[in-house]
Amino acid sequence: MVQYNQSLSLISRTLVNIKSTNLKFNEKIKGTIVEKWVAYWKLVAKDYKDVGRSLKQDIKTKPLRSGLYFTGASLLGLCASLNPDMQSFRAKYIQSANDLGLVPTTLANPQALNHLKYIERSFNHNLIRYINLGVLSIIWVDKFSEDCNLYENTCSYLQVPFWEIRKRMLDIGFLNVWWITSRKMLDYDINY
Known part of the structure; x- marks a missing residue:
């Protein structure tokens, strides 16, 4: 007490x-x-x-x-x-290219092969762009490289409008999955 x-x-x-x-x-x-x-x-x-x-x-x-x-x-x-980033897109592309590289070109799905070649060309020309929308990500292909200093690239009126991004869209990332690449690589080893 x-x-x-x-x-x-x-x-x-x-x-x-x-x-x-x-x-x-x-x-x-x-x-x-x-x-x-x-x-x-x-x-x-x-x-x-x-x-x-x-x-x-x-x-x-x-x-x-x-x-x-x-x-x-x-x-x-x-x-x-779980929103994927540009690094995960690059990793998905490399993984898909490695998977497709193990299959002979005569057996490879031409749709998957053409998609990966297009991604590779776009990466080589530095045309890939990434948009983070918070809950999902969009990878799209621009008209010019960031290094290009032409008038058409620098003029804001001649830039790719937002409604045209749908036509230039390369992939959509949602819940840590790149959906278009995953769909095209679904049957990459079946030539039909």
């Missing part, structure tokens, strides 16, 4: 010290820009606390809608974390 009373008195003394320190700090910063800054962040913290309370209340009143929102946000987060 004596130890309990000592710890209570220690806690009360600590609280008194914190309050007095807080009062001294408030008096020091009164009328300065720091006071406005502290007030701003207190309001931001209060706003977030209110949002948290209202979110908790919404979850209790509408659990199905909250579950759907949470599931959708989780799926978007998963898609964003």
Whole structure:
């Protein structure tokens, strides 16, 4: 019991010290820009606390809608974390070329062979471009290399418009899979 009373008195003394320190700090910063800054962040913290309370209340009143929102946000987060990059496209191309290289050209699927040759030519001419859309990635072929300094390449009015990227699209990456290359390499060892 004596130890309990000592710890209570220690806690009360600590609280008194914190309050007095807080009062001294408030008096020091009164009328300065720091006071406005502290007030701003207190309001931001209060706003977030209110949002948290209202979110908790919404979850209790509408659990199905909250579950759907949470599931959708989780799926978007998963898609964003599994979004492939240019390095994985290059690795997929090399793996596909190695797989196709083990098959005689008379037995290789011409569609897979032509697709990989087109990717190789585009890489060699530095025409491959990568667009990251957050949850998926697009690999497309540009008209000119980045090193090319022709007027047609530098003029913004003559660039490839976004609606034409669909025609120049080489692959779509989603959930760590490059879908077009994977589809074309599905039966790479069957010539039909």
